[in-house]
Amino acid sequence: DTAVSQTPKYLVTQMGNDKSIKCEQNLGHDTMYWYKQDSKKFLKIMFSYNNKELIINETVPNRFSPKSPDKAHLNLHINSLELGDSAVYFCASSSWGYEQFFGPGTRLTVL
Amino acid sequence: QQQVKQSPQSLIVQKGGIPIINCAYENTAFDYFPWYQQFPGKGPALLIAIRPDVSEKKEGRFTISFNKSAKQFSLHIMDSQPGDSATYFCAARKPFLHETSGSRLTFGEGTQLTVNP
Numbered sequence: 001d002t003a004v005s006q007t008p009k010y011l012v013t014q015m016g017n018d019k020s021i022k023c024e025q026n027l028g029h030d031t032m033y034w035y036k037q038d039s040k041k042f043l044k045i046m047f048s049y050n051n052k053e054l055i056i057n058e059t060v061p062n063r064f065s066p067k068s069p070d071k072a073h074l075n076l077h078i079n080s081l082e083l084g085d086s087a088v089y090f091c092a093s094s095s096w097g098y099e100q101f102f103g104p105g106t107r108l109t110v111l
Numbered sequence: 112q113q114q115v116k117q118s119p120q121s122l123i124v125q126k127g128g129i130p131i132i133n134c135a136y137e138n139t140a141f142d143y144f145p146w147y148q149q150f151p152g153k154g155p156a157l158l159i160a161i162r163p164d165v166s167e168k169k170e171g172r173f174t175i176s177f178n179k180s181a182k183q184f185s186l187h188i189m190d191s192q193p194g195d196s197a198t199y200f201c202a203a204r205k206p207f208l209h210e211t212s213g214s215r216l217t218f219g220e221g222t223q224l225t226v227n228p
Contacts, residue, residue, distance in 0.1 A: 004154075030213070031213030033213075040220070041149075041198055041220075041223075042221065043200060043218040043221075044218070045217075050207065055207055055213065056215060090155070094213050094214065095213075098145070098204060098214070099145070099157045099160075100157075100214075101157075102147075103154050104152075104153060104154050105153070105154050
């Protein structure tokens, strides 16, 4: 019944590693987003896909690469992880309505 | 460039008090102003929202006041309860191109609200 789900919930890894976060929504929405929430809880958009097309690509290091295999999924792959990448990453989705529905978040800790 | 400024950063009130959180925006292209509530370990969830052609909206104990000319809006929580303790974010929406659904939300910095029993 979960509307927007993310895996994993927690991710602890070493600097330099490559990791992925997966997101799935079962709301039938055609737009999905990745947000980063830093230690001060500030929420910032990173990427948005509409019908598998990249719409928003904020000033994010190119170590971050989103991939949308279909409208219900948006994954985030991060190469060469750095300490500053530690944050909570939220996936969200929306459709023609105004509301964005957020997932539960993935807490990434880079050691 | 922070397009939505939110204050205060933190707020402590007693049960039954009326906390007020304020936001100001710059971009007149914003067309929708939601408030999100976030509990620890959870994702933000929509609480209440307003369009700029309306000056006030109430949903239960939550009220948004909107001042278009001043480019400011605020959230009031009536009869606050300990269960309202959370982080509150204001946001402003800018739609994508008209051919596509979805939109860009710009968030304020967040307000950590604590309601003491």
